[in-house]
Amino acid sequence: MLLIDCPHCGPRDETEFSCGGEAHIARPLAENSITDAEFAEYLFWRDNPKGVFLERWCHDAGCRRWFNAARDTVSHAFLEIYPMGSLPKTDAGKAAYAGSWRRKTASEAAAKPSSAKGGKA
Amino acid sequence: MAESPDRGARRLPGGKPKYSIFSLLRNARSYHQNWQRAWRSPEPKKSYDAIIIGGGGHGLATAYYLAAVHRMTNIAVVEKGWLGGGNTGRNTTIIRSNYMWDESAAIYDHALKLWEGLTQDLNFNLMFSQRGVLTIAHSWHELREMSRRVHAIRLNGIDSDVLNPDQIKKLVPMINIDPSIRYPVMGGFLQRRGGTARHDAVAWGYARAADDLGVDIIQNCEVTGLRRKGNRIEGVETTKGFIKAPKVGCVVAGHCSVLGAMADVRLPIASRPLQALVSEPIKPELDTVIMSNAVHMYISQSDKGEMVLGAGVDKYNSYAQRGSFPVPEHMIAAAVEIFPILSRLRMLRHWGGIVDTCPDASPIISKTDVKGLYFNCGWGTGGFKATPGSGHVFADLIAHDRPNKIAAPYALDRFQTGLLIDEHGAAGVAH
Ligand SMILES: Cc1cc2nc3c(=O)[nH]c(=O)nc-3n(C[C@H](O)[C@H](O)[C@H](O)COP(=O)(O)OP(=O)(O)OC[C@H]3O[C@@H](n4cnc5c(N)ncnc54)[C@H](O)[C@@H]3O)c2cc1C
Ligand SMILES: [Zn+2]
Numbered sequence: 001m002l003l004i005d006c007p008h009c010g011p012r013d014e015t016e017f018s019c020g021g022e023a024h025i026a027r028p029l030a031e032n033s034i035t036d037a038e039f040a041e042y043l044f045w046r047d048n049p050k051g052v053f054l055e056r057w058c059h060d061a062g063c064r065r066w067f068n069a070a071r072d073t074v075s076h077a078f079l080e081i082y083p084m085g086s087l088p089k090t091d092a093g094k095a096a097y098a099g100s101w102r103r104k105t106a107s108e109a110a111a112k113p114s115s116a117k118g119g120k121a
Numbered sequence: 122m123a124e125s126p127d128r129g130a131r132r133l134p135g136g137k138p139k140y141s142i143f144s145l146l147r148n149a150r151s152y153h154q155n156w157q158r159a160w161r162s163p164e165p166k167k168s169y170d171a172i173i174i175g176g177g178g179h180g181l182a183t184a185y186y187l188a189a190v191h192r193m194t195n196i197a198v199v200e201k202g203w204l205g206g207g208n209t210g211r212n213t214t215i216i217r218s219n220y221m222w223d224e225s226a227a228i229y230d231h232a233l234k235l236w237e238g239l240t241q242d243l244n245f246n247l248m249f250s251q252r253g254v255l256t257i258a259h260s261w262h263e264l265r266e267m268s269r270r271v272h273a274i275r276l277n278g279i280d281s282d283v284l285n286p287d288q289i290k291k292l293v294p295m296i297n298i299d300p301s302i303r304y305p306v307m308g309g310f311l312q313r314r315g316g317t318a319r320h321d322a323v324a325w326g327y328a329r330a331a332d333d334l335g336v337d338i339i340q341n342c343e344v345t346g347l348r349r350k351g352n353r354i355e356g357v358e359t360t361k362g363f364i365k366a367p368k369v370g371c372v373v374a375g376h377c378s379v380l381g382a383m384a385d386v387r388l389p390i391a392s393r394p395l396q397a398l399v400s401e402p403i404k405p406e407l408d409t410v411i412m413s414n415a416v417h418m419y420i421s422q423s424d425k426g427e428m429v430l431g432a433g434v435d436k437y438n439s440y441a442q443r444g445s446f447p448v449p450e451h452m453i454a455a456a457v458e459i460f461p462i463l464s465r466l467r468m469l470r471h472w473g474g475i476v477d478t479c480p481d482a483s484p485i486i487s488k489t490d491v492k493g494l495y496f497n498c499g500w501g502t503g504g505f506k507a508t509p510g511s512g513h514v515f516a517d518l519i520a521h522d523r524p525n526k527i528a529a530p531y532a533l534d535r536f537q538t539g540l541l542i543d544e545h546g547a548a549g550v551a552h
Contacts, residue, residue: 001446015447019437021391036537044389044480044536048378050440073392074440101387 007081008063020056022047023068024087024097026111034110041107050074052096054088070096126235126513129189131242135333139244159325160332165339168365169197171519172357173372174344174380176200177209178320179497179504180372181327181338182512183519185243188334190513191520196336197366198328199359201343205324208374209505211442211474213397213419213431215410216506217254217315219274219281224530224542225483226277231527232510233314239509245326247318248424254315254410255284255292257459259304263415271310283310293409295460302458304416317410317421323508347384347494354384354493370495370519375440375475377498386489386496389536390477394435395502396444398471402426406462416455428466430456434478434502444473476501483542486515486524486531495519496533 002014028034028042047053053073058066070080070093080090088094102108133139138157148156171187173180176198187193200206216236218229240247258264267283274281286298286306298306328338339361346358347369356365371380375392407422417433432452435445449471457464479485479499484507486497497515500507514528524532535541 014445021438040537041387045387046378046389046391048388048390048392048438049382050376050379050392053438055437071437073438076439076441101382101385 002076002078004057004078005081006059006062006065007067007083008065009059012059012062016059016061018058018060020058020066023054023056024100025102026108028107028110029112030110034106038106038110041102041105042111047100047102049096049100052079052092054093054096054100056084126231127190128235128238128242129186130334132244133330133333135335137329137333140246159329160338163337163339165197165199165337165342165359165361165364168356169195169337170366171196171368171370172364172366173198173370174357175207175372175374176204176324176328176338176340177207177372177374178205178323178327178508179209179374179500179511179515180370181324181331182508183370183372183497183515184336184338184512185327185331185334186513186516187520188331188336191516193520194335197364198331198336198338199342199344199357199364200338200340201360203340204328204338205321208395208474208476209324209508210320211397211472212320212505213421213429214317214320214505215254215315215412215419215421216249216318217312218279218506219254219256219270219310219312219315220544221270221273222542222544223277225544226274226279227527228484228510228514228531229507230277230279231513232507235509235513236318237314239326243326243330245322245329247322247326249316249318251314251316252408252410252421253292253311253313254412255289255309255311256412256414257289257309258307259413259415260307264308267308267310279312280314281310281312284308293407293411295406295462296411297459297461304413304455304459306459311409315410320505323505327512344380344383347380347491349384349491349494352490352492354491368493368495368519370497370515372497372515374477374498374500374504377477377496381496384489384491384494386491386494388485388496388498388533389480390485390499391438392440392475393437393478394439394441394444394473395431395433395476396435396449396471396473397429397431398449398468399423399430400428400463400466400468403428403466413455413459416452416459418452418456418459420456420460427469428463434476435473440475442473442475478502480536480545481541481543482545484511484531485533486511486518486528487533488518488522488524489533
């Protein structure tokens with residue numbers, strides 16, 4: 001059983017939480033100008049690393065609020081818990097963020113407001 | 122359904138001594154000290170015509186059918202641990218083909234037809250037992266949905282019958298059909314051709330027969346990199362050095378995303394633990410497999426007498442081959458109410474395997490953007506039953522570089538076209 005440190009409520013049993021999977025998947029804003037393959041990156045393709053994984057959790061049976069976490073998928077250790085809408089601050093978290101293939105995808109580029117403006121939407 | 126599958130060369134044409142009642146008697150005379158080795162342990166050659174990564178049931182079946190049906194014998198299976206040490210040796214061995222969608226019916230029944238006769242094909246006792254698989258329903262909604270599914274399954278020519286609680290009680294005397302329990306048994310559906318097989322024997326039987334045809338099976342050899350030249354695969358980097366091959370098939374279940382990352386192949390997979398446990402052995406009591414999708418429970422009795430119980434999949438990604446305790450705890454709570462005799466049993470062993478879950482609960486059998494690199498994964502919680510069929514169609518894909526009719530719907534591009542094979546919605550759970 002994992003003890004997860006909810007940033008709002010403190011340490012609680014894992015049964016109180018649900019895991020929302022990979023964090024930092026931005027919805028492409030230029031839907032009409034990206035291809036089906038690029039949209040599939042957003043919709044279906046998932047990072048699934050053996051090691052540090054950035055993911056979202058929700059404290060379902062507590063405050064019902066979401067937060068992000070950097071967790072090791074081999075040891076299950078939580079390396080960092082950080083708020084929604086922000087990026088990890090630890091070295092391990094930063095490396096996982098920068099190292100994810102998603103940073104190089106067209107769907108993520110299309111999620112940036114600047115490219116949405118450039119899109120033909 | 123469709124015509125019967127091409128089983129290829131049968132019964133060890135390579136000349137390996139056969140297992141039979143006579144060899145048993147002969148070997149008894151020397152106190153079983155002189156049995157031949159089931160397969161060689163060769164050092165890898167510098168190059169092969171094809172390499173299969175992963176020595177689980179699916180990888181070994183692929184190698185066997187490449188050799189037996191497609192006559193590709195200059196091939197190797199590369200396994201990082203021991204044969205069948207992954208999910209093949211960790212699963213609860215339920216075999217059935219009662220899936221709802223046509224694409225699923227085609228591949229799972231293809232597999233079931235191969236199971237029927239596989240012991241003879243491989244000259245290895247797989248202890249394949251068609252004892253029937255009963256899926257129980259706990260609500261009116263589930264029961265109605267089940268009858269709808271039974272009709273769809275029957276239209277595909279696959280046997281399937283709806284049973285009421287009294288019929289279930291007759292089939293499974295140890296079940297509690299009291300309507301007042303938390304998960305009341307309101308009915309169920311039975312596939313009589315379903316059942317179980319001995320998991321290790323499946324890996325060993327395929328390995329022995331593939332070795333007989335000349336396939337090199339290389340254990341304790343981890344693939345650490347996939348070498349490509351431009352858009353083509355060149356071979357695999359391993360802990361025993363580089364091995365060259367123009368065709369590489371990845372069949373590594375929970376580790377498919379790790380292998381994919383080595384060649385920039387993206388997959389929609391999440392790797393999760395799935396857990397099971399067995400009790401102390403008791404006298405024969407249960408001769409049917411029973412599954413409940415609502416509880417995420419499945420139970421059968423092994424030939425040794427142990428009650429084999431499986432739970433639902435864990436809720437977060439993991440590569441640790443152990444699970445989260447609350448998951449089996451929830452399953453056991455419901456199981457002891459449905460089968461009261463279980464409450465007295467001691468559980469002997471409990472373990473987890475890392476399963477490759479896919480968004481539509483259907484597998485991926487596919488070419489990739491890298492020429493010569495193929496993936497077979499995404500079987501998630503329910504691929505043991507498909508072992509022979511999966512290996513058979515994957516071998517065909519690798520040999521001809523184009524999918525056959527059964528494999529085609531399982532290509533990766535379905536996540537772009539939207540032609541998903543959504544067995545999550547249809548079957549709830551897919552063991
Ligand atoms: C607890 C549990 C219960 C289950 N119950 C059922 C059931 O009742 N019915 C059913 O149909 N299915 C069931 N399944 C699912 C089933 O076990 C799998 O879908 C199936 O066995 C997958 O077979 P495989 O050969 O693809 O994978 P595996 O047997 O896992 O083989 C993959 C192999 O690849 C190797 N490998 C990984 N990385 C590398 C590398 N880098 N280099 C070399 N080798 C590597 C691994 O060591 C492993 O041996 C269950 C699974 C679990 C865990
Ligand atoms: Zn909280």
